Amino acid sequence: MTRDLVAFTRWPDHLAARYRARGYWQGLPLCHGAEAQAKARPDAAAILCGRRRISYAQLDAHASALAARLAQAGFGRGDTALVQLPNKAEFYMVFQALLKAGIVPVNALWSHRQAELTAYAEQIRPRLLIADRTHPVHGGDRFAASCGGLALALHLNAADPRRDLAHWLDPRGAPAASYRPTPAEEVAFFQLSGGSTGTPKLIPRTHDDYAYSVRESVRICGVTGDTRMLVALPAPHNYLMSSPGSLGVFEAGGTVVLASAPDPQICFPLIAEHRVDMVPLVPSAVALWLEAAGKGGHDLASLRSMLVGGAAFAEATARKVPQVFGCRLIQVFGMAEGLVNYTRPEDPPGTVFSTQGRPISPDDEVRVLDPEGRPVPDGTPGELATRGPYTFRGYYRAPGHNLRAFDPEGFYRSGDVVVRHPSGHLQVVGRVKDQINRGGEKIAAEEIEALLLRHPLIRQAALVAVPDPVLGERSCAVIVAGDGLRTVDVRRHLMAQGIAEYKLPDRIRLASSLPLTPVGKTDKKRLREELAAPVPAP
Numbered sequence: 294m295t296r297d298l299v300a301f302t303r304w305p306d307h308l309a310a311r312y313r314a315r316g317y318w319q320g321l322p323l324c325h326g327a328e329a330q331a332k333a334r335p336d337a338a339a340i341l342c343g344r345r346r347i348s349y350a351q352l353d354a355h356a357s358a359l360a361a362r363l364a365q366a367g368f369g370r371g372d373t374a375l376v377q378l379p380n381k382a383e384f385y386m387v388f389q390a391l392l393k394a395g396i397v398p399v400n401a402l403w404s405h406r407q408a409e410l411t412a413y414a415e416q417i418r419p420r421l422l423i424a425d426r427t428h429p430v431h432g433g434d435r436f437a438a439s440c441g442g443l444a445l446a447l448h449l450n451a452a453d454p455r456r457d458l459a460h461w462l463d464p465r466g467a468p469a470a471s472y473r474p475t476p477a478e479e480v481a482f483f484q485l486s487g488g489s490t491g492t493p494k495l496i497p498r499t500h501d502d503y504a505y506s507v508r509e510s511v512r513i514c515g516v517t518g519d520t521r522m523l524v525a526l527p528a529p530h531n532y533l534m535s536s537p538g539s540l541g542v543f544e545a546g547g548t549v550v551l552a553s554a555p556d557p558q559i560c561f562p563l564i565a566e567h568r569v570d571m572v573p574l575v576p577s578a579v580a581l582w583l584e585a586a587g588k589g590g591h592d593l594a595s596l597r598s599m600l601v602g603g604a605a606f607a608e609a610t611a612r613k614v615p616q617v618f619g620c621r622l623i624q625v626f627g628m629a630e631g632l633v634n635y636t637r638p639e640d641p642p643g644t645v646f647s648t649q650g651r652p653i654s655p656d657d658e659v660r661v662l663d664p665e666g667r668p669v670p671d672g673t674p675g676e677l678a679t680r681g682p683y684t685f686r687g688y689y690r691a692p693g694h695n696l697r698a699f700d701p702e703g704f705y706r707s708g709d710v711v712v713r714h715p716s717g718h719l720q721v722v723g724r725v726k727d728q729i730n731r732g733g734e735k736i737a738a739e740e741i742e743a744l745l746l747r748h749p750l751i752r753q754a755a756l757v758a759v760p761d762p763v764l765g766e767r768s769c770a771v772i773v774a775g776d777g778l779r780t781v782d783v784r785r786h787l788m789a790q791g792i793a794e795y796k797l798p799d800r801i802r803l804a805s806s807l808p809l810t811p812v813g814k815t816d817k818k819r820l821r822e823e824l825a826a827p828v829p830a831p
């Protein structure tokens with residue numbers, strides 16, 4: 294058993310005491326919201342997924358059945374699970390079940406492949422794998438066999454009935470085994486970091502801290518028992534889980550309407566059919582929605598709030614949201630590491646359109662710092678550093694990286710460049726971390742560069758962002774290589790290592806050298822400028 298799960302970096306006692314005294318941390322497990330609804334309004338719809346309507350009673354019955362079977366099979370506190378499921382009701386049933394049984398999951402994104410899954414598995418050493426046979430990595434058992442210490446693999450669409458997730462979720466014939474969640478101050482699950490390092494990092498999130506961010510998000514965004522939220526972005530992403538996300542909907546007793554992708558052709562009919570009133574989107578999806586809505590022919594009248602976050606959102610586009618969709622815009626600037634900011638209903642329209650909101654909690658401590666780590670005055674750009682009641686205190690098993698990611702007072706250096714207004718509202722104006730934000734999907738440059746350098750002909754590699762009208766940014770790999778390397782070889786090489794498709798470079802440039810800074814590091818700023826410059830006419 295992975296006993297060191299309890300040994301994650303915690304908040305110092307005096308802060309933990311304050312967060313409890315102020316009622317932020319309530320000592321309740323994350324599965325509590327949906328469980329309470331199963332008692333209070335058992336027949337209300339929790340999830341609409343394709344033709345299926347899953348009530349709160351059913352959600353809880355499925356989750357309890359899986360928790361009991363896992364407990365009977367010897368799983369419980371101290372165990373970890375690697376989960377990779379698509380945007381289907383089973384994702385929520387499984388998450389609730391694992392929380393109930395005190396099994397700590399990593400919920401991988403559907404787009405993740407061998408490389409990401411292996412990195413997660415190496416860090417948490419799962420005893421349990423829950424995946425879908427239709428996913429390219431899980432069609433066979435090679436990946437499961439590569440996870441040392443795995444005791445059980447369950448699958449959606451399984452051929453073997455004993456390993457069939459649907460069977461394990463079936464309330465009929467479930468054993469009367471007992472199980473319980475991990476204590477609320479301990480890790481409930483690991484969230485995924487967008488990352489800026491060579492290996493994808495994991496973020497320990499406790500029941501207490503996560504539940505607080507969810508509860509407050511519900512209040513700020515006005516989620517109620519009548520809310521019907523469309524989840525069209527990846528369900529395990531922190532945004533869709535907690536800002537206010539599915540957990541927010543379950544907390545309030547509303548309904549999650551699932552979609553497989555944020556495309557208007559998929560989402561608009563669902564909005565009309567299910568009278569969806571709230572939708573969280575990334576800016577690149579908003580652009581597609583605006584275009585499609587402009588063509589008319591869709592009934593989007595039920596929409597009341599659109600949340601937009603995850604990547605830079607142009608003010609001109611923000612202004613179109615209420616005009617075109619007739620709904621309220623809520624800007625959200627969040628991170629899987631913790632801090633989440635929202636614009637508020639009482640904010641003047643100019644603030645809603647031009648800022649990314651202000652922090653959830655009065656105890657979110659925000660510092661805006663110059664490159665030497667000194668605070669800058671409001672109105673001046675600087676790096677955002679933060680600590681608070683739901684901002685983590687350290688990546689899992691990454692002591693060296695944590696030394697750089699946190700300052701001595703425990704403030705997390707976000708790598709985002711922001712401007713703070715006197716009202717506390719933040720505007721995201723840039724980034725100092727080595728990351729590409731491709732329509733909200735984060736790519737750690739170092740991770741891809743390390744994979745590129747595994748190719749025998751590649752001597753140097755740099756992955757940088759280039760501006761893109763649709764996604765905001767795309768990636769470009771600039772490569773210095775020996776004779777004979779073609780760009781198709783580079784793509785093949787990366788694909789052979791099994792990385793998520795969104796991480797494949799959109800452009801590949803072969804170069805004879807890379808520009809260097811005075812200290813001899815790759816000068817990415819210069820590379821970005823060169824790549825963004827219009828190609829001179831011949």
Ligand code: J2J
Pocket residue numbers: 485486487531532533535536601602603604605606624625626627628629630633649707709721724730733735
């Ligand atoms: C500019 N950049 C933004 C915004 C996030 C809610 C919403 C989003 C995320 C998320 C999340 C931005 N404008 N409005 O977890 O709970 C960039 C920043 C940030 C990084 C975090 C949530 N909103 N960003 O996007 O962990 O660079 O979380 O540090 O994926 O996205 O990425 P991630």
